[in-house]
Amino acid sequence: MRNFTFLLLVYLSFFLGEGYSQQKNNDKRENKPMWWKEAVVYQLYPRSFKDSDGDGVGDLKGIISKLDYLKSLGIDAVWLNPIFSSPNDDNGYDISDYRNIMKEFGTMNDFDELLAGLHKRNIKLVLDMVLNHSSDEHEWFKQAKSSRSNPYRNYYHWWPEEKGKPTPRYSFFDVNSDAWKYDATTKSYYLHYFSQKQPDLNWENEKLRNEVYDMMKFWLDKGIDGLRMDAFQYVSKDTTWKKYPLGYEKDIIKYYGMGPNLHQYLKEMNTKVISKYNIMTVAEGAGSTLEDAHSLVDEDRQELNMAYHFEIMDIGNDPKGYQLTDLKKAFSKWDQAFAKKGWLAIFLANHDVPRMVSKYGNDSPEFRRFSSKLLTTLIMTMRGTPFYFNGDELGMSNIKFDKIEDYRDIATINAYKSAKAKGENLDSFMDKQKFISRDNTRTPFQWNNSLNAGFTTGTPWIKVNPNYKTVNVAVEEKDPESELFYFKKMVALRKSSPVLVYGDYEVFDIENPDVYCYTRMHGAAKMLVVLNFSAKSISYPLDKGINTTEARVLMNNYKTQATILNHQVDLKPLQALVFQLN
């Protein structure tokens, strides 16, 4: 009976997703050192970073003028959101020419200068490859929709009207959530998982794939150092177009992600392109299970090298708050599963989610600064490559627009139209957007307290957060207690501590609802991280198994001294502490 129970538990834990990681952990091969594992990546949203010509839109010359700022952060790589030609239906994620620079952002000469300027400062450059779809203004699509016999027709997915209505497919951005758009010229529907201006590319077509690979080589031959693969988990479609069960859109990644030929395409891309360069490749989205993520990034599979999974991002979307235990469990589960094999990106924010301090922290005037430093500590002390979103180093928070007219994001605008059409409560819709809209992270970078936070001399494409008077680079560069100073110190600590990059992670007291406590250990080196996520003071008893006899404080987001007395540490609200244990 005991044996049976044991087997049942093993069986259950395997199918609940734990078994895979256990099994992988028995594999004793350590993670091989790689430059991209040791890098701190800074995500830079070009549209909102710095405008050089007064048109209200950030540009490449603007970034060039701030290269020394980037250097001062101590980061190793910059990931730029798309900079290619685009009509900007989805802020550059709708590309009309993959080999050219968006007019508002500048020219190819500006790009070359930017790349050289970054490299001169030892900073690498990662570009965003949007390969699931193009813009409907791309020449391929213009050709494709001109006639059914056009040679480019097969670059996209079409459904001829004589076959009747297409099998329903969900669209993330469409007002009616309908991913099929009727095109009268050729009496057919085309597929768009995102907006109507973002038709999905047909990856089943080898010709299209080869064109894409050539385009990737064009950029890699210029010397860029990495690729972020936008929405790549969706490229391979089930072209039998079978019907999905009712409500499938609630579990969309299961239906859209990891399509039948995805691995075949990735292996082909790896052989033809990736393997020829020493670059970092990041999969945006990593399927819906740990196994999916492993299948994308394990070294022996020769596909991509880092997974950017969504489980943590999916926590904390409720304005009423979230459970810290959920966050701890998600971080711990993924860490365990990737302890020996594969590699993860670590992040709490990007251009698709709200500001980290508003989402996972406490953005009240009293606690915003502490909270921001605490979250920075978390990102910089986890195993995996940190991806840190621009502006978070200043403690920038959600703008929380009151009026729909202030929003610029197609996702929010179309969701509003849809809510209105369905007669939903628009006040509660607007309240929710203050918390979740992507525009919250897209507001202009706050350089100083002059007009428009020093971002532009013109009218910014999206409003500046009014807190720029106090939350900005100029003020924070002069204040040793600022979030910016703290960020730089944290980056420097990470860069000088292999234990923070490669060390084993062990979590303690996982059910504690207020405190996140873990150690990192690598050879003889050991660090302890204690994070009080709550707004109350706590006397926190450390786990007996943690040897603190030689503990000394490395990072503290309060000025007051922190000590461990009788195996207990007194934590102030939102306090973050990092100790060296030996």
Ligand code: BGC
């Ligand atoms: C990007 C989004 C974009 C979408 C469509 C995402 O994963 O990060 O900003 O809207 O892909 O390209």
